[in-house]
Amino acid sequence: MNARHADIPAQPTPSASDATPTAFAMADSATTKAASAVAVANAVRAGARAAALPPLPTWNPFSLWYSDGWTVTKRNLIKIKRSPDMLVFAVIQPIMFVLLFSQVYGGAIAVEGSDYTQFLMAGIFAQTVVFGATFSGAAMALDLKEGIIDRFRSLPMNASAVLIGRTNGDLMLNTISMVIMMATGLAVGWRVTTSPPEFLAGAGLLLLFGYAFSWVMALLGMSVKSPEVINNASFLILFPLTFVSNAFVPSETLPTALRVFAEWNPVSSLVQAVRQLFGNLGTAPVPDIWTMQNPVLTVLIGITVMLLVFVPLCIRKFASISSR
Amino acid sequence: MIIEAQGLTKTYQSKSGPVHALAGLDLSVPRGTVKALLGPNGAGKTTVVKMLTTLIRPDAGTAVIDGIDVIRHPKSVRRIIGVSGQYAAVDENLTGFENLEMVGRLYHLGGPAARKRAQELIDLFELTAAGNRPVKGFSGGMRRRIDLAGALVINPKVLFLDEPTTGLDPRSRIALWDVIKRLVADGTTVLLTTQYLEEADQLADDIVVIDDGRVIAEGTSDQLKAQIGGHRVVVALVDAADGAVARDVLARHGSGIPTISTDGRGVEVAVTDGPNALQNMLADLRAAEVSLHDAGMRRPTLDDVFLKLTGHKADLSAADDDDSSGPKLSKRAQAKRDKARAAKAAAADLESVK
Numbered sequence: 002m003n004a005r006h007a008d009i010p011a012q013p014t015p016s017a018s019d020a021t022p023t024a025f026a027m028a029d030s031a032t033t034k035a036a037s038a039v040a041v042a043n044a045v046r047a048g049a050r051a052a053a054l055p056p057l058p059t060w061n062p063f064s065l066w067y068s069d070g071w072t073v074t075k076r077n078l079i080k081i082k083r084s085p086d087m088l089v090f091a092v093i094q095p096i097m098f099v100l101l102f103s104q105v106y107g108g109a110i111a112v113e114g115s116d117y118t119q120f121l122m123a124g125i126f127a128q129t130v131v132f133g134a135t136f137s138g139a140a141m142a143l144d145l146k147e148g149i150i151d152r153f154r155s156l157p158m159n160a161s162a163v164l165i166g167r168t169n170g171d172l173m174l175n176t177i178s179m180v181i182m183m184a185t186g187l188a189v190g191w192r193v194t195t196s197p198p199e200f201l202a203g204a205g206l207l208l209l210f211g212y213a214f215s216w217v218m219a220l221l222g223m224s225v226k227s228p229e230v231i232n233n234a235s236f237l238i239l240f241p242l243t244f245v246s247n248a249f250v251p252s253e254t255l256p257t258a259l260r261v262f263a264e265w266n267p268v269s270s271l272v273q274a275v276r277q278l279f280g281n282l283g284t285a286p287v288p289d290i291w292t293m294q295n296p297v298l299t300v301l302i303g304i305t306v307m308l309l310v311f312v313p314l315c316i317r318k319f320a321s322i323s324s325r
Numbered sequence: 326m327i328i329e330a331q332g333l334t335k336t337y338q339s340k341s342g343p344v345h346a347l348a349g350l351d352l353s354v355p356r357g358t359v360k361a362l363l364g365p366n367g368a369g370k371t372t373v374v375k376m377l378t379t380l381i382r383p384d385a386g387t388a389v390i391d392g393i394d395v396i397r398h399p400k401s402v403r404r405i406i407g408v409s410g411q412y413a414a415v416d417e418n419l420t421g422f423e424n425l426e427m428v429g430r431l432y433h434l435g436g437p438a439a440r441k442r443a444q445e446l447i448d449l450f451e452l453t454a455a456g457n458r459p460v461k462g463f464s465g466g467m468r469r470r471i472d473l474a475g476a477l478v479i480n481p482k483v484l485f486l487d488e489p490t491t492g493l494d495p496r497s498r499i500a501l502w503d504v505i506k507r508l509v510a511d512g513t514t515v516l517l518t519t520q521y522l523e524e525a526d527q528l529a530d531d532i533v534v535i536d537d538g539r540v541i542a543e544g545t546s547d548q549l550k551a552q553i554g555g556h557r558v559v560v561a562l563v564d565a566a567d568g569a570v571a572r573d574v575l576a577r578h579g580s581g582i583p584t585i586s587t588d589g590r591g592v593e594v595a596v597t598d599g600p601n602a603l604q605n606m607l608a609d610l611r612a613a614e615v616s617l618h619d620a621g622m623r624r625p626t627l628d629d630v631f632l633k634l635t636g637h638k639a640d641l642s643a644a645d646d647d648d649s650s651g652p653k654l655s656k657r658a659q660a661k662r663d664k665a666r667a668a669k670a671a672a673a674d675l676e677s678v679k
Binding site: 065068069072073075076079080083084147148149151152153154155156157158162321323 | 375378379380381382400401403404406408410414415416417418419423427428430431432433459472475
């Protein structure tokens with residue numbers, strides 16, 4: 002083995018003075034100018050510095066999990082702050098939906114026992130948190146393609162941290178959207194008629210559902226071949242899920258097959274639960290289906306099931322993915 | 326040996342049948358040396374790196390890094406390695422500093438140490454001016470430097486560089502070589518993959534040539550060159566009718582059988598004593614009244630190595646695509662490129678199945 006460093010003993014930790022002659026000789030033969038000599042000196046010092054790094058602190062597994070998750074969350078929050086297109090999408094889209102539906106369809110759709118704006122808002126909230134979850138899918142697919150997932154996976158970090166950071170980022174984005182939508186809703190006449198705790202419970206339920214759904218979309222994002230696919234795939238899932246529900250029209254008006262789907266659709270339960278908690282149900286009769294009669298419980302079960310199934314699936318998938 | 330791998334095997338299922346990305350590859354790297362894996366696209370270079378860096382599991386075979394089993398204890402291996410890949414895995418929206426700080430935190434250095442190390446690396450890689458701007462605005466060479474810095478956040482025992490300069494312009498390539506040379510000067514063990522013989526020659530102590538997931542040659546750069554012959558002399562004729570005469574002249578002074586290009590005007594031969602042979606050939610060609618468009622020497626390329634070792638040319642077409650893939654490609658252009666790559670990969674699949 003005619004190796005350049007064969008004379009260096011095992012486990013080399015060269016001191017600056019050892020390395021200098023080699024480094025300078027090398028710089029001379031390189032095609033670069035005098036600047037490289039300075040740079041080489043830098044490099045030699047850095048080698049010494051790196052060797053002098055403090056020993057790794059000892060962490061217990063929980064604080065590792067927490068700190069890794071927070072590190073990646075921070076990355077995604079910075080990303081939200083620095084990508085205007087994402088913020089615009091998160092801000093403008095909900096305003097647009099509120100105005101479009103309340104002003105365009107508001108006059109045409111008569112809802113029994115309530116005015117359309119009161120009826121509509123819960124539907125738009127639910128649609129927005131579900132759509133918001135697609136960010137997780139698209140972002141995972143993009144990170145995978147760009148090789149950032151490879152970087153993360155080659156680090157001794159907690160395997161779930163990337164996913165936790167990702168879904169936390171979505172939660173943040175959904176919270177921003179929610180606040181803006183509520184303000185817009187108030188401006189067009191929507192009112193909450195229940196107590197503050199009930200209102201908070203409703204908002205919490207929406208965000209929690211969106212969070213759980215982020216994990217579903219993250220799995221999808223890790224399973225597709227390219228980020229382009231994920232957008233098309235998510236629309237195939239999202240449109241039926243949000244439109245074949247009681248979000249925009251009462252489910253009783255749908256043809257039988259669609260009505261049954263709508264009544265068992267978790268999004269319908271979410272909408273129903275939020276209407277109930279915000280006091281937007283009006284006097285319309287509630288369909289005589291268990292999911293509609295107990296919407297809050299149904300949604301909580303739905304969230305639990307989604308998290309119990311998809312969190313482990315996501316973590317398992319993450320441990321085996323790599324770009325290309 | 327700091328890296329010791331035996332019988333690494335990986336088979337992917339594709340539409341045209343199983344594709345052997347790696348077919349029982351052995352690899353050992355002595356501590357403190359630089360080893361280059363040289364091969365065309367699809368030879369299995371990246372697969373080897375991904376296995377050794379715990380990203381994918383081999384179907385069969387074993388790999389040990391610094392005494393730690395890569396398959397059984399991936400997390401312990403991750404604590405002692407640094408990886409820099411061909412796609413510059415940095416977050417576009419973060420600044421150079423934030424990227425490095427994040428990596429430091431994920432190595433669990435803790436906040437203050439991570440920030441300190443990030444600043445050191447920014448200074449070291451001469452990115453001080455750009456360190457606080459989002460990576461989005463960086464040139465390809467700067468991204469690579471940030472990515473390479475990410476691999477050095479801890480002082481890794483083994484540094485993996487997967488095609489560190491693919492897609493860079495020649496100036497950035499030389500600048501990055503310079504950085505890598507400085508690193509290896511202080512004894513870091515490096516496993517590097519490349520498609521460029523010159524890159525392997527510049528950086529590595531030992532070169533392993535791989536093709537179709539197998540090692541086909543191994544040795545120092547000099548040993549390999551001795552095996553494939555040194556320089557090549559190439560002449561371009563004004564008149565194709567002179568082909569036979571030119572071939573005879575080149576054969577007389579060359580060390581092999583000259584080849585003639587399809588249009589009959591390019592004649593090429595391997596030579597041992599380049600400059601002397603070239604002078605003699607030119608003198609003889611002039612005496613034979615053969616007029617030339619061009620004449621010169623060139624270094625052997627990967628294609629020459631492959632032609633010699635395997636009898637077939639390296640499929641570098643996909644690599645050319647890589648060269649054009651700057652970060653500035655539009656989405657559409659990227660999609661188009663991806664499509665072209667997929668088509669090529671499918672074609673390569675067919676090849677390897679045959």
